[in-house]
Structure formats: C-alpha cells, structure tokens
Amino acid sequence: MSSTDASGGETMGASTSSGSSTTGDTNDPTTGAPLECWEQPGPWHLGWAIPEPAPIDGDPVEGEWALLHEDYVSCGVPLSIFNLGKAFLGTYADGESLPWRDGENANLPYNWTAVTSEGGTELAAMNCLTCHAGKFNGELIIGLGRHDADYTESFTSLLSLFPELPEFTDAGKEINKFISRYDALGPYIQTETIGTNPADNVAVILASHRDPQTLAWSDEQLIPVDPPVVPVDTPPWWRVKKKGGHFYNGMSRGDHRGTMMFASSLCVDTTEKAEEMLGYFNHIRAFLESIEAPAYPWAINEELAAEGEEIFECACAGCHGTYDDDPELETFPNLLIPLEVIGTDSLLGDAAADDLGTLVEWFNSSWYGDVTQLTVDEPFIGYTAPPLDGVWATAPYLHNASVPTLELVLDSTKRPDFWRRVDYDSTNYDRDALGWPWEATGGQDTVPPSERRHIYDTTNLGYDNGGHTFGDHLTASEREALLEYLKTI
Ligand code: HEC
Ligand code: HEC
Incomplete structure (x- = not known):
C-alpha cells in the first residue's frame, strides 16, 4: 500500500513519508534505514498533525x-x-x-x-x-x-x-x-x-x-x-x-x-x-x-505486557504515540483522523461544522476568539487520536462514552447495542476487560421511564458505538497482551 497523504507524523522525526517508495514499505525512502513499526504505512498516514501551541508562563x-x-x-x-x-x-x-x-x-x-x-x-x-x-x-x-x-x-x-x-x-x-x-x-x-x-x-x-x-x-x-x-x-x-x-x-x-x-x-x-x-x-x-495520569494500582504481568507493547507499536502507536517511563523518550503525533477513517459516531464532528457553524463564527469573532480560534473542518472534519496515558482509568470509552470496557474498544464486533452499568460503584472495576462491569439489556423503549437513564441505547442520535475497528484483527491472546500493556502506560 502507498501512503495517500503524507502530512501526518510531522512531529515524529524521520517519519515524514513521501508516497510509495522504491526501497519498500519498511525502509526510510531517503536513508534506507529500517522504519519503526509505527512509521510504516498505515491508516495514521490519513491523519493530519495538529500543530502544538506556543508554551505560556503559568504556575x-x-x-x-x-x-x-x-x-x-x-x-x-x-x-x-x-x-x-x-x-x-x-x-x-x-x-x-x-x-x-x-x-x-x-x-x-x-x-x-x-x-x-x-x-x-x-x-x-x-x-x-x-x-x-x-x-x-x-x-x-x-x-x-x-x-x-x-x-x-x-x-x-x-x-x-x-x-x-x-x-x-x-x-x-x-x-x-x-x-x-x-x-x-x-x-x-x-x-x-x-x-x-x-x-x-x-x-x-x-x-x-x-x-x-x-x-x-x-x-x-x-x-x-x-x-x-x-x-x-x-x-x-x-x-x-x-x-x-x-x-x-x-x-x-x-x-x-x-x-x-x-x-x-x-x-x-x-x-x-x-x-x-x-x-x-x-x-x-x-x-x-x-497533571499526570495515575499508575495502575494492581499487579501487572510484565512479560505479557512486553508482548503487548510490540502489538501496540505496530497497530496503535502510529496514531496514539509511543510511551516510556522517561517522558522525554515518548512521541505523540497529535493526529486528527478523518471521520470516515475512524468511523465512530459522526454527530459531534458534523454538528460542529454544519448546524452549529454560526456559533463557531460567533466564538471566533467574540472576545474569546482573540485568545483562541476554533477550527472545525481544517483540513477536514475528524476526531483526534488521544494520548492513552492512564486510559484504563477512563471508562467508558470513545468520545460519546458508548463502550464500557477497553476490551470492547479493541473488538468492535462484540459491542452491545444496549447495555447498562451493573452499578455506579467505582470500586467495582473489571480488571480483565478494563472498564466498568456491564450487562446487556433491551432498548430504552423496553423499560419503565424511571429505568431509561441507566441504559445506553446505541440507536439514539449521537450514541452509536461503531467504528475504531483497529483492534478487530487481533487474536484473543494478542488482545489480552495488548490490554496488559495498556495497564503500564
Ligand atoms: C487511524 C488511527 C488510529 C489507530 C490505528 C488506532 N486508534 Fe485508537 N483512537 C483513534 C481515534 C481518532 C480515537 C477517538 C475516537 C472517538 O472518540 O470517537 C481513538 C480512541 C481510542 C480509545 C478510546 C479512548 C477514550 O478514552 O475514549 C482507545 C482506548 C484507543 N483508541 C486504543 C487504541 C488501540 C489499543 C489501538 C491499536 C489496536 C488503536 N487505538 C488504534 C485513532 C486510532
Ligand atoms: C458541564 C461539564 C463541564 C464543565 C463544567 C467543564 N468542562 Fe471541560 N470538558 C467537558 C467535556 C464534556 C469536554 C469534552 C468536550 C469535547 O471534546 O467535545 C471537556 C473538555 C475540556 C478540555 C479539553 C480536553 C481535551 O482532551 O481536549 C479542557 C482543557 C477543559 N475541558 C477544561 C475545562 C476547564 C478549565 C473548566 C472550568 C473552567 C471546564 N473544562 C469545565 C465538560 C466540562
């Protein structure tokens, strides 16, 4: 495969890709040196690197x-x-x-x-x-x-x-x-x-x-x-x-x-x-x-996590960056990923650029716009691939909270159409699936009004739980290793 848009990965040093290369997909086209797994062609090359803001002084x-x-x-x-x-x-x-x-x-x-x-x-x-x-x-x-x-x-x-x-x-x-x-x-x-x-x-x-x-x-x-x-x-x-x-x-x-x-x-x-x-x-x-992400509070199987790291570097790091105990050694590409590539619910991205466009203009022309500008569709409408530090602590997942566990983020085929949390007790955490214990239910229409608010009904507008299929190809044991790795970052 050849990379379509090479503007992604600007902040990742040697990773600026330049279309299909003569040295093959796994070597740097200019130096011939082998590329890191996350620098090789992948969907991340469809992303666009958002520039970093200038630092400001503050205590x-x-x-x-x-x-x-x-x-x-x-x-x-x-x-x-x-x-x-x-x-x-x-x-x-x-x-x-x-x-x-x-x-x-x-x-x-x-x-x-x-x-x-x-x-x-x-x-x-x-x-x-x-x-x-x-x-x-x-x-x-x-x-x-x-x-x-x-x-x-x-x-x-x-x-x-x-x-x-x-x-x-x-x-x-x-x-x-x-x-x-x-x-x-x-x-x-x-x-x-x-x-x-x-x-x-x-x-x-x-x-x-x-x-x-x-x-x-x-x-x-x-x-x-x-x-x-x-x-x-x-x-x-x-x-x-x-x-x-x-x-x-x-x-x-x-x-x-x-x-x-x-x-x-x-x-x-x-x-x-x-x-x-x-x-x-x-x-x-x-x-x-x-603010730093918290450290995973329970035991981690380091050997399994090391296997998971390799999977992460090839399947995930191109969008989500690389992690290290030493923050100086971490990389983060800051990518905006087009809606059609990420495939998660589009309401948020579309509404900001479409129906609510007049309010984006309001903001940019307002007192607040002199401090910060809003840019909703440049160079395209998309969602950013977030840093995954401490991600095990942040269930439910995706921008609309539609997925109760990390295991399900990594397998879109298993996500339930209707689900509810078993309870709202934060000590009741699923350490295997990494997220909140949940149960499958019927849709919101199948329960009395007082029960509706407990049910996540993915047929509601803005509540779709599809997309982000980047973990679907993994085997069950690869997914388990990857989850173990996510506890360490
Ligand atoms: C093509 C880029 C891309 C790839 C590859 C990718 N992701 Fe993502 N990821 C995203 C984007 C964009 C989002 C935000 C989607 C949303 O919220 O709708 C996201 C969201 C997530 C989230 C949810 C974060 C949260 O707090 O809700 C997790 C977890 C995650 N990704 C893990 C992974 C893992 C693990 C892999 C490797 C199997 C992976 N991603 C591969 C782009 C990518
Ligand atoms: C009513 C709930 C609510 C309140 C109050 C609130 N926020 Fe937020 N904040 C959110 C939500 C939800 C988002 C994500 C929105 C999105 O990305 O579309 C967010 C996003 C952010 C982000 C961007 C984070 C990122 O990862 O991109 C920052 C920074 C932030 N809020 C700071 C603040 C500060 C500072 C205050 C108080 C002055 C504040 N927020 C008050 C709910 C809130």
Missing part, C-alpha cells in the same frame, strides 16, 4: 488554587439555602468536601466554590470539577472525567425544590438569575443516559444568548439555534499536556485559555470580568498541563 500551584477558589463562575445558589437543600441536586452536589480548601470552601462539596455576588450575597457556585473530577477505586481523582454524573433530568426542576426567596433581596435576585440561566439551557442539556455529558451544548446555548463583543447576556437567543443534544464523555485532564488541539474534534488550536474560560462562562457577562479571568487562566492552564 501550576497558583493554577490549582485558582481553579478551586476563584469566582470564574460568579452566579449560583445563596449559601444559606444551598446547605439546606443540596440533597435535592442529586449528582450535582453529592461530592465530598476537600478540607484543605480555604474558608467556607472547606465545607462545600469539591465541585462548588464559595463566591460573593456584586450585591454582597454569599453564593455556592459550580466549578470545573463538576465534570472534571471523578472516582476510581473509591478515590476522587481531580482531572478524571466524572463517569457517573446524571444529566438526564432538568436542572431547573431540581432547583425549583429549593425554598423560595423574596425577589427584592439580593439573595432572591441571585437565585432567580441562576435559575434563568438554566432555563435558557433547558432541554438542550438533557442527555439520555447517566455518564454522558452535555458540555458542548452548554457552550453553544450560552453563546447564542450573548453579544460576542460585549458578552452582555440576553434572556432571548440572539442567534436562533435548536441543536440536537450531543452526548460526550468528559476526557481526563492529564491528556492536555500532549494535545495540540483540544476537544474531541481538535477544534481549539493555539492558546487554549479562550476555550477553557468559555467552559465556565455561565455568568461572565462583561469583558472586564473576562479580562480579569484571563490573568489567572494561564496558571489554570499550567495546572492542567502538570
């Missing part, structure tokens, strides 16, 4: 503090009633507190931050960890995507369970403001299954309500949009140090602070507020880039 320690204390989300629930009513908020407020946080924060669930409104009311506001902290083996890990959050219910109906506050007080105004923001988000952020996240829709709807230059909020949409709910899996933050393009479709390129800030723009209604945030988001970015 990870200050960044972690800012993430857990600053008021980048400045609206929320008055503290007085939050503490009484947080049980109504389900998985939004069921987290443990982090006693090392300063002041009032030490008593709040880890994903809420105490902030003060302009009128002086103490509020509890949700921070990034609402989605970006999750449990593995019973332990909360900051940076792991939360895999058991429930976005199947309307958040405003949960908020309506709080006691009413007199409207003329500042506290009353604040809770009404918070409720009105969630009213605007409404049904656009309700997913079908526990463990899928509507963050992309949150961003799109917030944009549709704001003036791009002044960031002023309007209760009515300024750009009328009616997007489908795109379900996504929250990716782990320890990947971002290697990623040139953030998000599954690699759309955030360059300085990523613009998109990171936009992720928490619920109540950022002025450019002054955004400018103030930009001043500490370089530290937040530095913190995110300092």
